[in-house]
Amino acid sequence: MKRMIALGFEGSANKIGVGIVTLDGAILSNPRHTYITPPGHGFLPRETAQHHLQHILPLIKSALKTAQITPDEIDCLCYTKGPGMGAPLQVAAVVVRILSQLWKKPIVAVNHCVAHIEMGRVVTGANDPVVLYVSGGNTQVIAYSEGRYRIFGETIDIAVGNCLDRFARVLTLSNDPSPGYNIEQLAKKGVNFVELPYVVKGMDVSFSGILSYMEATAPEKLKNNECTPADLCYSLQETVFAMLVEITERAMAHCDKKDVLIVGGVGCNERLQEMMRTMCSERGGNLFATDDRYCIDNGAMIAYTGLLAYAHGEMTPLEESTFTQRFRTDDVQAVWREDKNSSNMNGKEEGEIQCQ
């Protein structure tokens, strides 16, 4: 039987990535390029789109070369429909529409959040976990129920990664490789805990007030030598991660699930993983997490999720291959998981779904 192969494009934020995967989750290639801004600055839609414009075509060549495949062998072309920044999303969408016509291949539109979840599941082998999806643009606690990934808790304002990124700008930390990584390294040197607002509202969290508090008080505190930048990084991490662990635990109790999967860019933070692992073990469950190759936005996660949908008969006509800044995780009917529930009873794994 011929293996099914998908080519996937991700460009919803400051990373542009092209990945090639097979249906059993094997990643044949997954190159990406990150738009890194100077310290103290964030990335803006126009400039980010320009970055993607410059790198997308060489990335496709590199992906095909590394995977050692030709366009003929590809079954479908997948792209991020949303959520994300409009102009950067458009870059991947336009290229996919052209390639689809050139190579006569079907298009599959993919939800970015769902792609993170599926990538995390296939890489870690987590079967039916509560998912904490934490990145620069999203913060959600998700669990699968009746055909969809349902959001049990989320941020009511900015994402946790956005809070960390913007705090890094207050300290003018480097954005290379990412602001979050540099906060994490600096936090290891922190000794004094600085009390910060702790904002959990039921199943939800809020980070904008914490960020405002940091922006308003940090410069003064540092000037008066009340604490060090490392203390602030440490205190911010401890506070926001504790909030995330709390709402994740609440969702676990609610859904009666024991395992947790962390996905998204903030998910490669080892301190967050450590705190979550402690909570999981206390509840008799396991933590599943991945490293920066899969946590951070990449093309393979889009390719894999698109291929799951394609193998279950889903396709996006060219005229409908739009992109959208807002696209909720629970808008997607996860058709590939409906099969899984029945095949589960036969003890089958997802990678074994047979296709003609």
Next chain:
Amino acid sequence: MDSAISETVDDKTLASQWEFSCDLEVDYESEENASMVYAALAVDKELQPDKVRRKMSVADGKLSVHFEAVEARFLRASFSAFVDVLTLATKTIEEFGPGMEL
């Protein structure tokens, strides 16, 4: 690929409804390529249809685009963004079309 840009700003709105307009023509010398770019770019509608309008057509291997806007700045923004993705679409055909090399 040859392209021609003609910008006209006419207060006497005869043909066009809105004050600011601009035309772009790209000669692909191929009906197939021009239609491919047309199909790829027609999917994305203008974000502010009450301020900017875009009309595209393909004939004789050429892609023609007509822009109309209520203010010059909307015309410029829309035109500039469009040229970026048009260039991307064209480059994609050049690099991944028939006879592509890796």
